[in-house]
Amino acid sequence: MYRNNSEPFLIERIVAALSYLTMGFAGFIWLILGLFTKANLRHFMQYHIFQSIFISIAFVLLSYIISFLSNILSVIPFINKIVAQLTFLLNMPVLYDFSIIQVIIYMFLIYLAATSFMGKYSYVPYVSEIIDQNVRR
Numbered sequence: 218m219y220r221n222n223s224e225p226f227l228i229e230r231i232v233a234a235l236s237y238l239t240m241g242f243a244g245f246i247w248l249i250l251g252l253f254t255k256a257n258l259r260h261f262m263q264y265h266i267f268q269s270i271f272i273s274i275a276f277v278l279l280s281y282i283i284s285f286l287s288n289i290l291s292v293i294p295f296i297n298k299i300v301a302q303l304t305f306l307l308n309m310p311v312l313y314d315f316s317i318i319q320v321i322i323y324m325f326l327i328y329l330a331a332t333s334f335m336g337k338y339s340y341v342p343y344v345s346e347i348i349d350q351n352v353r354r
Contacts, residue, residue, distance in 0.1 A: 239324060
């Protein structure tokens with residue numbers, strides 16, 4: 218992976234962390250502002266903004282696919298009870314009214330935000346390689 222020797226500015230680290238916490242929205246706004254001001258974004262910013270947007274889109278698509286599959290499987294007589302139990306167990310409140318799935322997602326987003334706020338390149342298997350290959354240097 219490409220590593221730039223220069224330390225990212227504080228505003229870049231804040232925007233990169235906010236980009237993960239807002240599911241790419243803050244980074245998208247930063248991209249539009251950079252387009253209007255004709256500013257060149259450094260590799261650190263491009264990497265984290267595009268990775269947060271990619272992860273957000275992948276999360277939405279995965280949610281739709283799982284929802285679609287569970288709706289299809291709920292029609293099958295024996296499997297519908299297993300799917301209902303699994304859905305209930307994964308979505309029931311466990312920790313401060315958060316489900317297991319929510320806790321895992323929030324921990325993942327906090328990891329990404331924390332590493333980007335520290336000025337590091339966070340690594341997500343497959344996603345980071347795709348982003349790193351397609352972000353211009």
